[in-house]
Amino acid sequence: MYKLTVKGVVQGVGFRPFVYRLAKSMGLKGYVRNMGNGTVEIVIDRNPELFIERMKDEKPPISRIDEVFVETVEFEAEDFLILRSAEKKADALSLPPPDVAICGKCLEELFDESDRRYLYSFISCTDCGARFSVAITLPYDRENTTFSEFPLCEECRNEYENVMDRRYYAQSIACPKCGPDYLLFNHKKERLAEGYEAIKMAARLIDSSHFIAVKGIGGYHIACITDDDVVFELRKKLRREQQPFAIMARNMEKLKEIAVVNAEANELESYIRPIVVLKKKNRDAFYAVAPELDTIGVMLPYSPAHYLLFENMKADFIVMTSANLPGEPMFIDDGVFELDLDYYLVHNLRINNRIDDSVIKFVNGRRMIIRKSRGFIPHAFRLESRYNGVALGAELYNSICFLKDSMIIQSQYIGNTADFRTFNEFFKKSLNFFQNFLSMDSVDFVFCDLHPLYNTSQFAEKLVEKINARLIRIQHHFAHGMSVMNEKSLDRAVAISVDGVGYGYDGTIWGGEVIYIDLEEGRFERIGRLEDFRLIGGDLAGEYPLRILFSLVYDYLGDYDLLRGYEKYLRENENFELFESLMDRNLSTILSTSTGRMLDAASAMLEVCFRRTYEGEPAMKLEAIAVDTDPDGPEIGGSREGRVYPVFADRVVDGRKGEVSVLKTKRKFVECLERYADGEDRGVIAGEIIAYLAEGLAEIACRFAERKGLPVVLSGGVAYNTIFNRHVYKKAEEYGVKVHINEYTAAGDNGISFGQIYLSKYLDVEK
Structure with a gap:
């Protein structure tokens, strides 16, 4: 046999x-x-x-x-x-399946009056329902999930054991007799309704402008109508001044009334049901939901409860945003009552693994993942390596990657590990969960970011001592490049790594880098970068981009006369004389080559955004007003400085010196400032600055790549910028160079761990 x-x-x-x-x-x-x-x-x-x-x-x-x-x-x-499932084997690679949106058959039964699960909020079968979020251990059988707390009734048991039934061995099987259900509470924790009646009442309350926490698959959302006055009130409650909220649309027909939907339709209706970033048809619509943006994040209903809410609501669109305070993980339990909301729609199925909605954006027709989570996770990706490893990722948008039996498993999106709750309640639990699931009793390598003060880096130092593994620090932008190389199985490439912040080998803030990576030879070279500039006040410049604009103008002209009209945007007790003094004495400043911060400066120059209240805000708002245009040829100079860096650098190191190409930016900014002062359209200037940065960095990368016969890989948060992305491809086409971007994992910091783990393929544990 x-x-x-x-x-x-x-x-x-x-x-x-x-x-x-x-x-x-x-x-x-x-x-x-x-x-x-x-x-x-x-x-x-x-x-x-x-x-x-x-x-x-x-x-x-x-x-x-x-x-x-x-x-x-x-x-x-x-x-x-x-046959009965075998016992879990030690040292074996195993995964629970991902959480899946309700299937078509269950949706039909949900609204079929003759069906015994009619209007039941936990209807599911083998093709849909909660999976990873309720998994406790393997094998993935009901007794190893949180559904085990709901013994099956006789009818469900018959379906579960009938091999010809659609619900045969459906571990999430349930019905109104034996399964979990919803309860509605007010802010005093008084029970108001249960079951379908709780959902009906919640729907009416949402229509009446109330704020309701809704427990779903993987955690809580906050739901309310999308009227501007209601959403602004929600912003006060959640302390999210400007950060865009996701909305949920009743159906695809209604969604197409407000947004442009092309290739995105397949993603919106897939079993993953991610949030998809779409172009608004009316830029002024949903202003409070996505202030000063021309895009909006939208998803379609994916759980039975969502469909039941819409069945009883007048609203066709509702805010459906993660229930958490800024920087903290989404709530999965009664802690949600800490939020100052009106009502709480709670179910009694325990969530073992919190998992947020995934987010996708189509950039020039290519699907890119912004946040990889529900529906995608867990998933195994092959990497030929004889070692076991753990990569702990970056500080923001964190995820963890595990390598075992030549397979990479990436965790769900974790978030900001600088936050105490996220680090202790989410990061550590996710690490322990996957280590247990994967039976990773031995680990050869632990990878972390080069930044010595990240919680993840300090945790890595303690972890390797505890498990007797080797610690390897990987510079942030090399990890970005390697995340694409991992997807495409590339040994050598030229990487354009563009983002807001990354700790450089020289101790400065990198973010506009052209890097040569040869993993077979163990060679990391910084072959190009943006012209460096000073961040006045360090992190304060990241929050208040007018400081960056001042730095660029003052460095180039030696005065700030061109900026006189911007004094009204300074904070109380700030003045340009103070900035001048700090620049002249080189006090409280740090050098940076960040593309993200450069775009922030352009946003301030064009009077778009003067304060960053969420990651990427000034640059996103700049993109929203930008008109795609072709820039003048880039001005590229050179600098003899650290170029070749050791792969296994420990914190700050001096690179072996060589010629590094430098894209000049300060002259460009001053010229654009003068043109803006003369009345030129700010959208045209915005588009030109974005295109200039893209084509300049791509020029450096493609010259080198063409000479060496290499592909170019593009990664980092700025890669999501449609104009930037297009001009990199445009320049590469001129040179006949192939460009790869992230498809399997996120291009932003959510994909850093996937890049870090790739080095496992080239390690020799004996070294």
């Missing part, structure tokens, strides 16, 4: 009953069972090639087959059976 071992997403997705029905249809004998290592074992008596072909072609929609190993075994069978 033939034993097939199937690796991939094959547990909790209806794979075993599918295999059973397929085998029976082919008249095969043998068995199928879940193994304790995340794989499925199938034994059949004949036709393995045809069986595998049909298995791959006809598999359940949310399953994924990565590999099938075939061997011959001695076994006798008279029929085909589904």
